Every structure is written in C-alpha cells, then in structure tokens.
Amino acid sequence: EAGVAQSPRYKIIEKRQSVAFWCNPISGHATLYWYQQILGQGPKLLIQFQNNGVVDDSQLPKDRFSAERLKGVDSTLKIQPAKLEDSAVYLCASSLWGGLAGGPEQYFGPGTRLTVT
C-alpha cells in the first residue's frame, strides 16, 4: 500500500512570496489533515478535511493560509504572503475516517520543509 505522498520535499522562499504544497493521501482515506511542525515541537493541526469538506480550520491563519481538497482526494496548502515565522515542516496525514475522539490511526507523509528568508 502506497503511503501519503507530499511535494516538494524542500522549499526556500523569501518573505512576502507565495508557496504551495501538495498532498496525495492513502487511497480510500476520507480524512486528510495538514499539520505545521516547528523545529523542536510536536505537529500542530492547521486544517482537517472530511472528503472535500472542512471539518476543522480553527488554527489556520486564514489571512495568509488557504487549503483546498476539491475532489476529495488530493489537497493543496498555500501560504500567501509568507512570513519568517512560517519556516517549519508542513506535514500531511490521512486516515480512513475522522471526527471522533476515539480517533482512527493517522498516517503521515514525509513533509515539506519550508524555509522563509
């Protein structure tokens, strides 16, 4: 079974530029998550999709971050414009289902390491 795919693996941009990340979840997984992992910290959820609908985006900085999952499969996360503090690893994860505290297993992709200079 193929895992969660992400691209690019690394990205360096200057502040105020734009950047987009792509994620392809495990086939058949209805729930997709985007996390931000700052160096030395645990992942922090940015947004959760159930199929093509948003379940939770309460921690997404909506003035500069946006995400979509138009056909309920692949997803893109965009930052526009980027700030220095956005430097982090952006992780995509997927699970069969989601939305309950008893939680399903989440499977993570390798992440995209973003450096904003």
Added chain:
Amino acid sequence: GENVEQHPSTLSVQEGDSAVIKCTYSDSASNYFPWYKQELGKGPQLIIDIRSNVGEKKDQRIAVTLNKTAKHFSLHITETQPEDSAVYFCAAPNNNDMRFGAGTRLTVKP
C-alpha cells in the same frame, strides 16, 4: 481544549537498557492515545496506540500503559537498539483532531 505534556524532552540510554517516556493529558473524555516515532527527515510513524478500555498494550519490545484516573500514559521500550534513536511523540484527541506532546529525543548509545 486538550493539553498534552511530555517528559523528558531528551533521553540517552545505553544499548540494551530500557527507556520510558511519560505523557499527561487534561481532557478526561479522551479515549485514544497513540505514540509516534519520527526519524530525521521523515514524517511521524505510528508505532503503538492504546484505547481507554485497556490499561496496557504490548508489541514486542514496545509497550504502552494507561492510567485514566491519573490521566497519564507511558511508552516503554525494552532492550533498546541504536535504531530506536529518534524523536517520540505522544498524542491525545481534542474534539476532531490530535494534540501532540512536544516530543522526546531518544538517543541509544552502542
């Protein structure tokens, strides 16, 4: 919301020794507690999880214990090997998502 505290932040052991990492959580409604291992340049990988209807779960050299009354759970790795060196994260559910601890960097010295 859920608050997850993880200790220690770094742990160094000799090969063959045991390693224990502890986490506490705040939401008494939480009932699923996974542990992830993250190697350099990779995403977190689920290594073991436990649900609140059991107090302990074991998988070869890895075990997790859960004390719901005290709201803490622990990861135990026995007979550690150099390939166990990584950052380990605990997590607990918060409504629709997972809250992660800050991580423990485990180093196993050969």
